Amino acid sequence: MKSTNLIKHKITKISLILSLLIVGSVSGQTQSKVFDAYKKDKTTLPDFSYVGYHNGEQDIPSINTYKIFNVVDYGAIPNDDVSDKIAIQKTIDAANKNGSGVVFFPKGRFLVNEDNDATNSIISKSSKIIFRGSGSGKDGTELYMKNPLPPADPAKMWTVPPIFIFGSGGNDKKIGEVTTSAVVGSRLISVNTTANLKAGDWIILKLLDNSKELAAAELKSYKVEPEWTYLYNKGIDVKVYHQIQKVENNALTLVTPITYNIDPKYKWEVLKFANSEEVGIEDLAFVGNWQDKFVHHRSWKDDSGFTMLRISRSTNSWLKNCRFTDCSVAAIVTQSANVSVISCVIDGNAGHEAICSNGATNVLIANCTDLASQWHSFGSSHGAMNTVIWKSTYPATTSFESHASQPRNTLLDNVEGGLMNGRGGGALENMPNHMQGLVMWNYKQTNAAEKDFEFWPDSRRFKWWKIPNPVIVGFTSAGTTFIQEQLGQGESLDKTVEPKSLYEAQLKLRLKKLPKWFLDLK
Incomplete structure (x- = not known):
């Protein structure tokens, strides 16, 4: 009986030591401050969780x-x-x-x-x-x-x-244009028409605009170089594919959040996407x-x-x-x-x-x-x-x-x-x-x-x-x-x-x- 108790005591002691070692190992790992900031403010990193x-x-x-x-x-x-x-x-x-x-x-x-x-x-x-x-x-x-x-x-x-x-x-078909602003993370966009769109359809949100202000906002401290003729002459080019969750009046609720800030002054287009x-x-x-x-x-x-x-x-x-x-x-x-x-x-x-x-x-x-x-x-x-x-x-x-x-x-x-x-x-x-x-x-x-x-x-x-x-x-x-x-x-x-x-x-x-x-x- 004493022998059994002694074995149990040793097992308990070893388990405690192992637990302390594991805790010490975990506590010694570097917890990302960037990720901690993301949990409080989702704009600090792109949201990749909808991928796949x-x-x-x-x-x-x-x-x-x-x-x-x-x-x-x-x-x-x-x-x-x-x-x-x-x-x-x-x-x-x-x-x-x-x-x-x-x-x-x-x-x-x-x-x-x-x-x-x-x-x-x-x-x-x-x-x-x-x-x-x-x-x-x-x-x-x-x-x-x-x-x-x-x-x-x-x-x-x-x-x-x-x-x-x-x-x-099939071919993509232009439906209309976005009429109000929407920020990264939003799933609701307003459009001037939702003709022929329904829940489950796929759309393209499309922007091509040569606004110098738009390019400067994205490149921040860097400058567009004249040799970059596409960006220099045609401008910022964005095409993002989204599925529609709901259509209501002239508003579309998307399955996934938008990934680029939308300002209607840049004439964002909405196209119905031809897809398999x-x-x-x-x-x-x-x-x-x-x-x-x-x-x-x-x-x-x-x-x-x-x-x-x-x-x-x-x-x-x-x-x-x-x-x-x-x-x-x-x-x-x-x-x-x-x-x-x-x-x-x-x-x-x-x-x-x-x-x-x-x-x-x-x-x-x-x-x-x-x-x-x-x-x-x-x-x-x-x-x-x-x-x-x-x-x-x-x-x-x-x-x-x-x-x-x-x-x-x-x-x-x-x-x-x-x-x-x-x-x-x-x-x-x-x-x-x-x-x-x-x-x-x-x-x-x-x-x-x-x-x-x-x-x-x-x-x-x-x-x-x-x-x-x-x-x-x-x-x-x-x-x-x-x-x-x-x-x-x-x-x-x-x-x-x-x-x-x-x-x-x-x-x-x-x-x-x-x-x-x-x-x-x-």
């Missing part, structure tokens, strides 16, 4: 109720050295005509652009289409692109179309035939010859568990909203771009890995708004993409890889690389340290890297330092902070608990 499929609130579904359209039934045969391009398009067309469907690929290699194939993309334009393989590993499904598609203009090295395009039919919904691409390998050593801007083949996938005009859609091998460009999400890109890998020979939100809203790129070291890795460009890159990695030999043309609100959250100013991207006329709202949260830099890394270098020294007032919280490196005056906010620039993930913390703060999909992925 159905605003991060729902699991990506495992669709098993749609009709199956097996590509083999339409003439595709794996591993037979005969092109399957026509058969794949026929399968997609049948699913589109049905109004929904799973375009299914068994295991094996399917050929999508052989020597005698027509030089066109494979296209789907409908909602509720699932493009599904039998796994993205070597023993799964490979879609092999032997030859590049031709560029629309060989002098414009970015004009090669993707081999696969998932989009929508619930499109999924999953469990496939997209394999190109890019074998040369990549040279940036050497040729159209380098920059876009093997462009694999474009998700366009799609809402509440996803790309998951896919591999992209030997490609110029892996995947671009453009003119879309609330798309989740989950657990994808880029490998093989290095090319131009990894996965990017290009002019889209609320795109999540999560748990993705760039093993190829694309010249531009994961990132945002061309007016993208609210992009989250979470728990993703790329080599020390590359950096995130920030491809100019006014992207805003990009979060690099628990990202690991290089940090260098030569990998942002964008033509001089479309600078800066990014507008307000770039946030780096617990970023781990893996390339060599740099003293006084600049986000806004003097153009006499370097013209192609300009990001105003980034927020850097919880940065780890081999000793990189920053010029404090160039940061919007800077905190804990030599160690990580709590909360470990800003996206996670904001999501939990809004929903009160973390959704199942997030916990499973985490």
Whole structure:
């Protein structure tokens, strides 16, 4: 009995010591003052909590109720050295005509652009289409692109179309204009007409205005340079995609809050968005035939010859568990909203771009890995708004993409890889690389340290890297330092902070608990 009591006493003592150690460890962690300020005033940081499929609130579904359209039934045969391009398009067309469907690929290699194939993309334009393989590993499904598609203009090295395009039919239609002011965080806007709009519709809030006052308000202490001809001549360009929750008189209640202050004197337009919904691409390998050593801007083949996938005009859609091998460009999400890109890998020979939100809203790129070291890795460009890159990695030999043309609100959250100013991207006329709202949260830099890394270098020294007032919280490196005056906010620039993930913390703060999909992925 005494022996039992002694054992219980020792266990209790050990438990107490462990508890004290845990408490001490937690109390020793750096709690972010920036996040504490955000909890009191939501304007101190962009709100990224609405990013992803159905605003991060729902699991990506495992669709098993749609009709199956097996590509083999339409003439595709794996591993037979005969092109399957026509058969794949026929399968997609049948699913589109049905109004929904799973375009299914068994295991094996399917050929999508052989020597005698027509030089066109494979296209789907409908909602509720699932493009599904039998796994993205070597023993799964490979879609092999032997030859590049031709560029629309060989002098414009970015004009090669993707081999696969998932989009929508129809055109956007102007409805009216916003009539009263609305601030970031509001979900109510007043318009001069709500004709033909109803709950569930998607709209575009659009601004293009050359007001010098508007540009100055966004760039703050920085000046627009004459060489930036788009911003200098055309002005501030914003296109944000929203779903309507309610229509009442001439007021629209939006599902998600607005992300840019609206002043009606700048003639904000409202357009009805032509889009597809619930499109999924999953469990496939997209394999190109890019074998040369990549040279940036050497040729159209380098920059876009093997462009694999474009998700366009799609809402509440996803790309998951896919591999992209030997490609110029892996995947671009453009003119879309609330798309989740989950657990994808880029490998093989290095090319131009990894996965990017290009002019889209609320795109999540999560748990993705760039093993190829694309010249531009994961990132945002061309007016993208609210992009989250979470728990993703790329080599020390590359950096995130920030491809100019006014992207805003990009979060690099628990990202690991290089940090260098030569990998942002964008033509001089479309600078800066990014507008307000770039946030780096617990970023781990893996390339060599740099003293006084600049986000806004003097153009006499370097013209192609300009990001105003980034927020850097919880940065780890081999000793990189920053010029404090160039940061919007800077905190804990030599160690990580709590909360470990800003996206996670904001999501939990809004929903009160973390959704199942997030916990499973985490």
